[in-house]
Amino acid sequence: MSQENLFSDDPVEHVEEDQLDRVSYVEHVAAVMSRVRQQGTASTVVAIIGSWGSGKSSILSLVQAKLPDSWLMARFDPWGYTDVTAMMFGFFGELSSVLPDDSKGKEVREKVGKVVQLASPLGKLTGLAGFDSSSMIDKLGQLIAGGSSISAALKSAEESLKKLDSPVLMVIDDLDCLEPEELLMVFRLIRSLGRMPNLYYLLSYDERTLLDVLMRTELAFNDQRRAQEYLEKMVQVRLDLPPLREKQASVLFEQMLDKVIEQTTTRIEDGDRLRILKVYETTLRHRLQTPRAIRRFLAQVDAFWSTVNGEIDFCDFLILTWLRTFEPSTYRAVQEHRAALTGGDVYERLFQRDHKGTKQYWIELLDSAGIPAKDREKVLELLADLFIPIRSAMRNSDYNPAFYDEIAARQGVGHEDYFDRYFAFTVTSDDIPDAMVQIALSADPVDADETATIALSRLRQRMLDDSFRAGRKVTAAVEDNPALARPAVRLICWAARELQLSEAGVADPWPISALASATLARVPNRQLGPLLEELTEDINGLDFLGSLAARLTGMRKRAGRDDAAELEWSAALDPILRPRLESRVRDEVEPSGRIGDQVANLIWSWRFIDVSSCQSFCRELVDRTDLVTVLSQLMPRNHGQDGETLWVSPLRRASLVALFGLDYLGDLESYGDAPDIPDWDDARLPDSPENRTNRARASLKAAHQESPDDEA
Structure with missing residues (x-):
């Protein structure tokens, strides 16, 4: 074919x-x-x-x-x-x-022509293109004058045809x-x-x-x-005409499917093929019972697949094409329920457990879409193959969120990162092709060709615009090719610093931290040490990895458990990070005691990683200036809901003790004239030198009033 x-x-x-x-x-x-x-x-x-x-x-x-x-x-x-x-x-x-052109054929033509002349209405005859009206009227008059009739003409034509x-x-x-x-x-x-x-x-x-x-x-x-x-x-x-037997239809479907795969150079694994054939047998074949239906369906697959080949799952695309071709109302309904079907809606994903209600909702939706009752279960099973929430409803069972990761791994429509590609028939402008991520991470940042340069530029932009989504793509690329872990970590460190700069030096966004932790866990052991040495030589890399290590230390203390993969890379980082943090902080703090924003971040990371050394240094700074001056430069700052306004927040007693030690805080009663902190949940002021100082004094006053039940 x-x-x-x-x-x-x-x-x-x-x-x-x-x-x-x-x-x-x-x-x-x-x-x-x-x-x-x-x-x-x-x-x-x-x-x-x-x-x-x-x-x-x-x-x-x-x-x-x-x-x-x-x-x-x-x-x-x-x-x-x-x-x-x-x-x-x-x-x-x-x-x-x-x-024929012989005498018999000519005779038949003549006799048949006379039948046509007699049978045709005069008005219609004269209006036909290519006919001479006056000549035709003359001939018709001759026929009538000669007593010709349609019956006689037909009989004459029949006699000639017999010959x-x-x-x-x-x-x-x-x-x-x-x-x-x-x-x-x-x-x-x-x-x-x-x-x-x-x-x-x-x-x-x-x-x-x-x-x-x-x-x-x-x-x-x-x-x-x-x-x-x-x-x-x-x-x-x-x-x-005998209808197609099931075996014939199945063979024809496979033959045409193989041709589509061959012509589009589609990579398909044995498991994918088995899944396609299972879906065909259970559902698709009921609407693919003629050669034309099979051809029409696979022509639709072939028509659009080349635009997304390698960027989505072939079997999922096949199923959605079947819906688009034979059940367009259901296809539109799927589009309209994007968040609920992909787990993008947090409420749907975490709290909705009404499986019976969900199933009934989709049954009614399919009914309104015109799906006959006998076909609704089949269509629902088809949708359950694609989307976890419908599968949960059909099986009356909850599925672990890790199933969404499996869908993402095969670029399935049931994951929010890939859903839009199936309906746009392309990788949309707010997305980045998976193949481009691979190219970007494989590129030589110093000597990259034009294609790699464009890919790296786009990936960097996506990391800044949508850290969650782009980060998942980076993680997936590393899972497919662990050799990309090193450039992936470099990219993440770069993105973390760019986001910090865009947010006036606040702590790194947590999606970037989670991404870095997952990526570092995939770096081969023999490459881990040299990579961490390389990254911590730069203040930006040191800042990011220090924040990451500090965050994981705090999380482990609160959760009371360790992740084996995290322990492996953090254990390799610790002996590198401790001396480099102290050395960099001491080098960057000015003799006057002035602390820059990025150095303040390093101090907070150091505080989690090596409390004793960090306390000694902070005390040195207090000796150079005073407690309020030092503390005001270390006050945490965060963005407001508008994403632009920077707020300075107070510190609790435990954080002050960790920075300076209880014995070094001095007479906290001396800050009794500082303003009170009325509400710790919303204790923020717009960032300014004056408000930092006020918040430092207020924190010291509040620390005097707090109970010392946790000063670690």
Whole structure:
């Protein structure tokens, strides 16, 4: 099967192209036509009856090829004419075109032409393009004056047709595509004018559709029984086309599927193929029961797959294409429920456990989409294959959030990072192709080519714009290729610093920290030490890794447990980080005791990692200046809800003790004139030198009032 065949609906014209093992059926039809001919010259109507897309047109072509050369083949396409008169001329024109050029053929043409002249309304005749109106009127006058009648002309034409040495086969395909008036005209042509000796008919149609058309004619008046009786009167021999057997349909589907995979150079694993075939057997095949339906479906897959190949899951795309092609209302409903289906809606993901209600909701939604009751379970199972929430509802079972990670690993539609790609048929502008992430991380930052430079630039921008989403892509790339862990960590450190600068020096965003921890855990052991040495040589890398190590230390204390992967890389970091933090802080703090914002971050990290050394240094700073001056420079600052306003927050007693030691805080009662902190949950002031000092004094006053139950 060629690519051209997949996208076209052209019939098979040669037996060698037949994929459905219908040679025996074609031979049977040809044998029937021969027997009809052998029984006499009386005109006979034979009909091949099958559903739309079942291959009737291909059967007609193969039968024509199978019949001996003694048959004269005419093909009449009635839907190509604008009115019934033109259709009649076309009918007899096709008949005339296949007649031999000998004397017998010329005689038949002449006799048939006279029938056409007599049967055509004068007004219509004179309006036909290419006809000389005055000449036609003269000829018609001569016929009338000579006493000619339509009956006499038909009898004369019949006598001439009997003399032909060869039978004529008039093939009329797709009768079910005609309008009611056109269909009646074709039948009247066959019944009244076309039932001539040596003229046989081979029709094809979908019976149910044809009856629907007949019922809309004045002949049947919406009476199905009357329409059926009329059809039986017209057709002498009906040859029902056997439907595709399940095995035939399955083989044809696999053949066409393989062609799509081959033509699009799609990488597909054995497990993916098994999943596709399972979905086909359970659901897809119920709407893929004709060659045309299978071809149409896979043509839709092929038409768009090349734009997203490598960026989404092929099986998921196949399923969604089936929905888009055969159940468009359900396809639209899926789009409208993006958050609920992908776990992007936190409420849906964490709190909704009403599986029975969820299932009923989707059943009602499918009902409103016009899905028959007998098909709803199948469609729901199809959706359950794609989306965790529906799977949970169908199985009445909760699924661990880790299942979303599995969906992301195969680039599935059920994950929020990939959902939009399936419906946009591309990687959207607010996203980054997975392949580009691989290129960016593999690039040499010093000597990268143009493609790699563009990829790295885009990945960096995505890291700043959407750390969550881009970070997950980086993690996935490292999982696929652990060799990318080193450049990934470098990228994360860079992004952390850029985000800090954009937020006026606040602590690193937690998504970046989580990403760094997960990525460092994937760095091979032999590369871990040299990488950490390299990163901590720079103050930005030291700042980020120090904050990361401090955060993990605090989390381990609160959670009371350790993550084995985190322990491995943090253990390698600790002996590198301790001396470098102290050395860098001492080098960066000015002799006057002034502390820069980034150095303040280093001090807070140092406080978690080496409390004793950090306390000694902070005391040294107090000795140079005073406690309030030092503390005001270390006050934590955070962004407000608008993402722009920077606020300074107070410190609790435990943090003050960790920085300076209880014995070094002095007489805290001396700060009794400082303002109170009315509400610790909202104890923020806009950042300024004055407010930092006020918050430092207020924190010292509050520390005097707090109970010393936890001073570690």
